[in-house]
Amino acid sequence: MAETLLFNALREAIDEEMGRDDTVFVLGEDVGVYGGSYKVTKDLYNKYGELRVLDTPIAENSFTGMAVGAAMTGLRPIIEGMNMGFLLLAFNQIANNAGMLRYTSGGNYKIPMVIRGPGGVGRQLGAEHSQRLEAYFQAVPGLKIVACSTPYNAKGLLKAAIRDDNPVLFFEHVLLYNLKEDLPNHEYVVPLDKAEIVRSGKDVTILTYSRMRHHVTQAVKGLEKKGIDPEVIDLISLKPLDFDTIGQSIKKTHRVIIVEECMKTGGIGAEIIASINDRYFDELDAPVVRLSSQDIPTPYNGKLETLTIVQPKQIEAAVENMVALKV
Amino acid sequence: MVQERTLPQFQAPPAQISPEQGLVLYEDMILGRFFEDKCAEMYYRGKMFGFVHLYNGQEAVSSGVIKSLRSDDYVCSTYRDHVHALSAGVPAKNVMAELFGKETGCSKGRGGSMHLFSSEHNLLGGFAFIGEGIPVALGAAFQSRYRRDALGDTSADQVTACFFGDGTSNNGQFFECLNMAALWKLPILFVVENNKWAIGMAHERATSQPEIYKKASVFGMPGIEVDGMDVMAVRAVAQEAIARARAGEGPTLIECLTYRFRGHSLADPDELRSKAEKEAWLARDPIKRFEAYLVEHNLAEEGTLKEVRDRIQTTIDDALTFAEDSPEPSPDDLYKYIFAED
Ligand SMILES: Cc1ncc(C[n+]2csc(CCOP(=O)(O)OP(=O)(O)O)c2C)c(N)n1
Ligand SMILES: [Mg+2]
Numbered sequence: 195m196a197e198t199l200l201f202n203a204l205r206e207a208i209d210e211e212m213g214r215d216d217t218v219f220v221l222g223e224d225v226g227v228y229g230g231s232y233k234v235t236k237d238l239y240n241k242y243g244e245l246r247v248l249d250t251p252i253a254e255n256s257f258t259g260m261a262v263g264a265a266m267t268g269l270r271p272i273i274e275g276m277n278m279g280f281l282l283l284a285f286n287q288i289a290n291n292a293g294m295l296r297y298t299s300g301g302n303y304k305i306p307m308v309i310r311g312p313g314g315v316g317r318q319l320g321a322e323h324s325q326r327l328e329a330y331f332q333a334v335p336g337l338k339i340v341a342c343s344t345p346y347n348a349k350g351l352l353k354a355a356i357r358d359d360n361p362v363l364f365f366e367h368v369l370l371y372n373l374k375e376d377l378p379n380h381e382y383v384v385p386l387d388k389a390e391i392v393r394s395g396k397d398v399t400i401l402t403y404s405r406m407r408h409h410v411t412q413a414v415k416g417l418e419k420k421g422i423d424p425e426v427i428d429l430i431s432l433k434p435l436d437f438d439t440i441g442q443s444i445k446k447t448h449r450v451i452i453v454e455e456c457m458k459t460g461g462i463g464a465e466i467i468a469s470i471n472d473r474y475f476d477e478l479d480a481p482v483v484r485l486s487s488q489d490i491p492t493p494y495n496g497k498l499e500t501l502t503i504v505q506p507k508q509i510e511a512a513v514e515n516m517v518a519l520k521v
Numbered sequence: 522m523v524q525e526r527t528l529p530q531f532q533a534p535p536a537q538i539s540p541e542q543g544l545v546l547y548e549d550m551i552l553g554r555f556f557e558d559k560c561a562e563m564y565y566r567g568k569m570f571g572f573v574h575l576y577n578g579q580e581a582v583s584s585g586v587i588k589s590l591r592s593d594d595y596v597c598s599t600y601r602d603h604v605h606a607l608s609a610g611v612p613a614k615n616v617m618a619e620l621f622g623k624e625t626g627c628s629k630g631r632g633g634s635m636h637l638f639s640s641e642h643n644l645l646g647g648f649a650f651i652g653e654g655i656p657v658a659l660g661a662a663f664q665s666r667y668r669r670d671a672l673g674d675t676s677a678d679q680v681t682a683c684f685f686g687d688g689t690s691n692n693g694q695f696f697e698c699l700n701m702a703a704l705w706k707l708p709i710l711f712v713v714e715n716n717k718w719a720i721g722m723a724h725e726r727a728t729s730q731p732e733i734y735k736k737a738s739v740f741g742m743p744g745i746e747v748d749g750m751d752v753m754a755v756r757a758v759a760q761e762a763i764a765r766a767r768a769g770e771g772p773t774l775i776e777c778l779t780y781r782f783r784g785h786s787l788a789d790p791d792e793l794r795s796k797a798e799k800e801a802w803l804a805r806d807p808i809k810r811f812e813a814y815l816v817e818h819n820l821a822e823e824g825t826l827k828e829v830r831d832r833i834q835t836t837i838d839d840a841l842t843f844a845e846d847s848p849e850p851s852p853d854d855l856y857k858y859i860f861a862e863d
Contacts (some may be wrong), residue, residue, distance in 0.1 A: 259660065
């Protein structure tokens with residue numbers, strides 16, 4: 195076991211996969227000489243050279259399209275979005291070409307690529323650097339969307355994403371890069387399509403992902419003291435959703451609270467609620483509750499920013515409310 | 522009518538081409554022309570749907586460039602892609618079947634006119650949004666360099682030819698990719714088919730510097746202007762650029778001055794372009810011109826050329842029969858091809 199910071203866990207994943215498969219390469223802004231804005235690719239430039247750790251000009255849409263072309267012709271690119279928000283400039287290449295081209299081509303090409311980087315609301319980074327693009331991208335067919343949340347799953351999931359033959363949007367969170375965890379010394383891979391049961395319980399199912407998992411964990415401490423026994427599920431895969439795990443939990447608890455950092459309108463939770471209604475409506479004893487960010491550009495001011503995203507106390511209260519209504 | 526640009530003169534010695542090579546080019550141009558004429562007929566008879574952009578008039582570009590490539594080189598097109606696909610070797614019947622939405626189409630009926638693909642023929646697409654194919658082509662070119670220089674595969678000397686229009690050369694992806702291609706010396710040809718119009722937008726009204734080939738110079742890349750109605754001229758320029766790219770000397774921007782003989786798409790009433798302009802360019806039909814060249818230089822006789830035309834007409838007729846007789850995709854396969862495992 196070795197205590198590892200999350201950004202280093204990601205780095206180990208990339209290093210191991212680049213060592214294992216020489217068609218894997220990294221590209222993006224400042225990934226090479228500089229080592230990545232969160233040091234996820236530190237020193238890999240020296241180890242693998244300038245073509246395998248390619249510093250690109252600031253041209254998001256074009257270098258993303260370039261990665262699509264490289265993937266179509268047999269390489270396995272990993273794009274680092276310096277901040278995932280910048281990939282709004284690459285929306286066209288991600289949606290039309292990474293996402294849809296395989297289908298449109300009638301299966302002529304596959305597109306094994308990973309688009310990874312920091313997303314989420316950080317500490318007073320302002321609206322543009324605090325975006326949750328997973329919600330914007332979830333409607334694009336052909337994309338897999340994954341969010342890591344611990345050093346352990348970050349490493350195992352990134353390795354799986356690199357090995358996957360499909361385009362994977364891989365969300366890290368700016369505030370989680372320095373999480374620490376003892377990681378196994380042996381190699382491991384975490385499947386992309388499985389949600390993680392963080393805590394089993396019987397009273398209510400809490401569905402969450404990325405940094406909000408840690409807010410939920412904090413809330414659970416308070417809830418436990420009050421004798422409440424929630425089940426916490428980290429979704430991991432935001433698309434496709436792991437309805438086996440979600441469904442089993444609903445059949446046990448009959449109550450669902452979704453805690454997410456994306457905005458409420460058109461968010462990940464919106465899609466989950468619709469799908470739960472489609473699949474498990476009869477299992478529900480209460481309407482699904484959703485705790486999301488406010489529908490506003492994330493304000494710079496610290497107090498306003500705190501009000502924008504869901505806080506542990508709100509989660510605690512929502513769970514208590516739901517359990518109190520139990521008949 | 523805007524003052525016509527003076528076309529560059531081309532004086533290549535006729536000995537540069539053998540009769541066989543001449544016929545390859547001729548056949549390819551005829552194939553492109555006859556194929557597109559059949560498409561127009563089918564579209565107006567209600568057998569073909571969607572936006573269909575024909576290539577009539579521009580054949581010298583596709584044949585001149587693509588027929589100068591090796592079969593393991595890459596071709597990247599736009600929505601005006603039928604003829605690039607044919608030049609790249611995708612059989613006419615599979616292109617026609619795609620336009621009919623059939624399972625036997627090169628994109629299994631999922632793509633349509635603007636999304637032709639064939640991994641077997643290294644055809645990277647078929648891109649319906651302007652400009653988005655340029656980065657993809659750049660990626661294929663990067664891949665060749667990566668295999669050669671990062672993986673040490675000395676046989677990885679494939680070249681990518683990337684086609685797009687004058688209007689597209691005002692899009693950011695064009696400039697971004699020229700920069701990266703020159704920066705990393707990628708084996709790619711940026712082939713601009715300047716047909717003077719982007720739907721209804723005249724080139725001069727859309728760009729501050731109408732001479733597109735000149736835009737290469739700021740990237741330290743050769744930019745060449747060529748008469749896009751002369752297949753011999755296009756071929757000569759392409760061959761040189763391909764040789765440079767293959768030798769690791771980097772990209773070239775080639776601006777082919779050409780003209781489309783039909784509207785932007787089959788849905789376009791084509792009311793903006795003047796009669797005088799159209800007539801002037803029709804008089805420079807690249808196929809008629811090449812026929813005259815072949816005969817004049819004793820590279821082919823009129824009888825041989827007629828044989829080619831008859832043979833290609835049969836190919837087109839067969840392609841049509843094949844497309845009409847082919848099955849539609851099965852509704853059971855609606856979700857097939859979303860993911861690599863499907
Ligand atoms: C991103 C995008 N914007 C607009 C269009 C609509 N559109 C299709 S073709 C075209 C004109 C392109 O002209 P040009 O690049 O000169 O190519 P040509 O059609 O003349 O071959 C436009 C505006 C599009 N397909 N994609
Ligand atoms: Mg044009």
